[in-house]
């Protein structure tokens with residue numbers, strides 16, 4: 001049966017970079033290398049403007065039916081004064097929850113051509129190849145009770161709850177062990193077990209699973225130390241497994257080691273669904289100018305070929321094309337340096353397509 005890919009460009013540069021990803025998909029399909037249906041839907045501020053909600057019901061239905069969802073980005077200054085319940089970012093949290101995407105994969109890899117883009121010394125970051133596995137559908141971002149209430153004495157109280165059940169820990173840990181198995185076989189689970197009981201449970205649960213993966217070396221690290229070690233000696237890490245909030249912060253830190261937010265893809269996996277998106281947001285400061293870097297979006301397509309469509313050769317082909325384009329000295333503004341050729345979003349997409357040949 002034909003696979004279905006559901007496209008959600010979203011807001012701001014999401015629209016611009018999605019158009020370049022579609023060029024790559026069209027090229028693959030045009031060459032008969034793969035066959036799928038593509039549909040497009042609404043999410044984020046654009047969805048709010050047209051339907052009054054950042055996550056319309058038809059979007060959820062179509063996303064659930066698709067084999068994979070490709071998402072651009074959501075958000076923008078235009079919607080910042082809206083109530084939290086209908087902010088574009090709610091659409092993103094909502095679709096992750098609706099698809100039960102509990103496992104977020106964020107690779108942080110340094111492209112040798114861009115080693116100077118990092119704010120850290122090239123000798124510290126060169127060769128970095130880290131996969132952050134972040135629990136995505138539970139933890140403090142979803143825990144109940146939550147909210148802000150006004151007390152009888154007039155003070156306000158803000159509350160969020162860090163909650164994990166063993167099965168929620170086990171399913172994401174299983175993915176992390178399996179990914180580590182296919183890499184350098186080192187898994188570092190990050191928690192704050194010395195202070196938070198909930199993450200003490202996390203540590204115990206992950207430790208209890210280790211005997212099932214005797215080929216993987218499991219270690220544990222407190223989150224404050226992990227934040228420091230990522231800067232001090234990032235090459236010590238292979239796969240990092242952590243909770244939703246710690247993963248949010250550490251994966252941003254890890255990605256910044258590479259120096260370029262416009263280069264990094266991500267995958268969010270559930271049992272039935274998968275969503276692929278660049279790690280960056282909708283970049284309202286450059287939206288509409290044709291200068292956004294589409295490579296994170298295009299590399300998200302590569303991840304989709306690897307993890308959902310199970311066509312690793314096509315994933316390799318896209319990644320090879322990106323390397324070729326960088327070797328040619330072509331750069332969007334965010335990764336440009338002296339001596340390189342500065343090009344815009346569309347030209348970068350065209351260059352990748354031109355480099356997709358064998």
Ligand code: NAD
Nearest residue numbers: 073074075076261262280281282283284285286292293334
């Ligand atoms: P951002 O990632 O949109 O932008 C941060 C900086 O990086 C900006 O200077 C931007 O121009 C630059 N940048 C990002 N992607 C780029 C690309 N592909 N090419 C070139 N430059 C790029 O983060 P922000 O400014 O904090 O947030 C802007 C909006 O995006 C907010 O509404 C926020 O809520 C939303 N957001 C959405 C997502 C998502 O959809 N997954 C993630 C983060 C932020």
